[in-house]
Amino acid sequence: MTFFLTTVLSIFAAVSFAQTREIFKISSNLQNANSSAQFTSGPSGLDAPKVHPINASAFDLWYFDVVSTDPSSLASVVIIFTSESPASGPPVLDPTQDSILIARLWVTFPNGTSWTTQAFADSATVVAQENVSSGQWHGTGFSWKGKARPDSGYRIDIDAPDVGVKGYITFAQVAPAHLPCGPISTGQTMQVGPHIGWANAVPDASSTVDLEIDGEKLVFKGLGYHDKNWGDQLFSHVASWYWGHARVGPYSIVWFDFLDITGEEFVSAYVAKNGRILTASCDLNSLSVRPTGADGGSAYPPVISTPNPSGYHILLDVGEENGRMEFDVDVVQDIIQPNPTYGRFIGNVSGRISVPGGKKGAWYTKDLRGVALFDQFKLTE
Ligand SMILES: *[C@@H]1O[C@H](CO)[C@@H](O)[C@H](O)[C@H]1NC(C)=O
Ligand SMILES: *[C@@H]1O[C@H](CO)[C@@H](O)[C@H](O)[C@H]1NC(C)=O
Ligand SMILES: *[C@@H]1O[C@H](CO)[C@@H](O)[C@H](O)[C@H]1NC(C)=O
Ligand SMILES: *[C@@H]1O[C@H](CO)[C@@H](O)[C@H](O)[C@H]1NC(C)=O
Ligand SMILES: *[C@@H]1O[C@H](CO)[C@@H](O)[C@H](O)[C@H]1NC(C)=O
Numbered sequence: 001m002t003f004f005l006t007t008v009l010s011i012f013a014a015v016s017f018a019q020t021r022e023i024f025k026i027s028s029n030l031q032n033a034n035s036s037a038q039f040t041s042g043p044s045g046l047d048a049p050k051v052h053p054i055n056a057s058a059f060d061l062w063y064f065d066v067v068s069t070d071p072s073s074l075a076s077v078v079i080i081f082t083s084e085s086p087a088s089g090p091p092v093l094d095p096t097q098d099s100i101l102i103a104r105l106w107v108t109f110p111n112g113t114s115w116t117t118q119a120f121a122d123s124a125t126v127v128a129q130e131n132v133s134s135g136q137w138h139g140t141g142f143s144w145k146g147k148a149r150p151d152s153g154y155r156i157d158i159d160a161p162d163v164g165v166k167g168y169i170t171f172a173q174v175a176p177a178h179l180p181c182g183p184i185s186t187g188q189t190m191q192v193g194p195h196i197g198w199a200n201a202v203p204d205a206s207s208t209v210d211l212e213i214d215g216e217k218l219v220f221k222g223l224g225y226h227d228k229n230w231g232d233q234l235f236s237h238v239a240s241w242y243w244g245h246a247r248v249g250p251y252s253i254v255w256f257d258f259l260d261i262t263g264e265e266f267v268s269a270y271v272a273k274n275g276r277i278l279t280a281s282c283d284l285n286s287l288s289v290r291p292t293g294a295d296g297g298s299a300y301p302p303v304i305s306t307p308n309p310s311g312y313h314i315l316l317d318v319g320e321e322n323g324r325m326e327f328d329v330d331v332v333q334d335i336i337q338p339n340p341t342y343g344r345f346i347g348n349v350s351g352r353i354s355v356p357g358g359k360k361g362a363w364y365t366k367d368l369r370g371v372a373l374f375d376q377f378k379l380t381e
Pocket of ligand 5: 071072330331332348
């Protein structure tokens with residue numbers, strides 16, 4: 001009952017005082033109750049918990065990653081703070097966990113060697129203020145802290161000797177937050193596809209990673225990213241998805257191209273330049289992401305038995321004055337144990353933006369290169 005009381009007071013606080021701090025306590029036990037999920041944006045709380053309470057078909061998670069900007073390095077880090085039923089979250093790890101609060105870490109070293117661990121929390125606290133959040137997964141040594149504007153950014157601290165990890169990761173924001181269909185504002189949908197909530201607090205950041213992992217240093221600079229996903233139903237509404245983020249030249253890009261189990265496609269396209277959003281849209285014409293590669297990897301729509309593609313061909317509408325962007329993302333390295341339903345990769349991006357020029361009808365193109373971190377699900381046969 002205490003849990004419900006806290007939730008009710010928090011929601012009341014959010015409505016009455018948009019700028020107050022809201023404190024959420026999350027239990028490590030699944031609740032035998034109907035979960036209530038927020039799928040419409042409010043005046044604040046972009047990065048706050050979105051599902052209350054977590055029942056056996058709910059999930060609510062905070063995701064962070066960094067990929068090295070040095071083209072000769074294969075270094076990357078992914079951290080996910082989960083509050084999810086073993087049966088309901090994105091099927092990224094084996095579903096035999098008993099706690100619902102897990103801090104999960106995957107890294108690749110500059111030479112491509114991968115390493116992963118996870119730590120189970122006794123309870124968690126998330127503090128949401130304005131559009132940022134801070135979270136502690138108690139008992140794991142993993143936590144994050146968000147700062148509101150003007151110096152917006154995030155920092156993850158890890159002091160987890162039990163699992164052999166110590167250090168920090170910083171995220172200095174370079175591109176503004178957004179929701180699936182536009183820049184952040186009140187009253188917008190937060191569903192990127194049916195029953196899948198998505199809020200992207202940090203589409204692109206300049207990050208520093210300084211970790212010690214089982215006595216080995218992993219220190220690099222790269223492009224960072226942070227979002228959150230949530231849902232109040234089993235993940236079974238998703239047939240497949242392609243998601244990723246990249247920086248190409250001066251552009252920060254995030255793509256999400258999603259098929260639900262009825263075959264309907266949903267997209268979200270995001271492009272920012274110099275800290276300003278050029279495109280943030282869920283219009284189907286704004287984005288197309290299609291797999292590329294030989295040996296069946298380019299099959300679309302993909303099914304479980306389709307091999308992973310060697311990359312993706314991406315078309316992005318950047319708006320009337322800004323033109324069209326077209327690029328190829330090539331997988332350079334798998335950064336998670338290869339798995340028939342889920343893949344996570346780092347890669348190279350090459351392509352161009354075609355921009356309407358000064359004279360009527362004249363367009364000019366600019367070549368773009370960069371790096372990306374991306375993933376895909378294929379969950380049906
Ligand atoms: C959930 O809601 C349904 C429909 O209102 C109700 O029948 C059911 O008892 C509720 N479940 C719990 C655990 O409260
Ligand atoms: C969890 O809550 C959702 C939303 O109310 C409900 O549809 C679902 O059946 C619940 N799951 C369980 C296992 O009770
Ligand atoms: C790759 O780097 C890791 C971390 O520095 C090191 O432990 C490992 O031995 C290296 N692997 C190879 C094949 O060089
Ligand atoms: C939070 O989002 C609102 C739009 O809903 C925006 O006006 C405000 O500037 C944002 N605040 C921060 C700290 O980013
Ligand atoms: C990625 O780019 C780097 C630097 O341009 C290059 O060395 C490497 O071969 C590229 N890898 C792929 C798979 O294209």
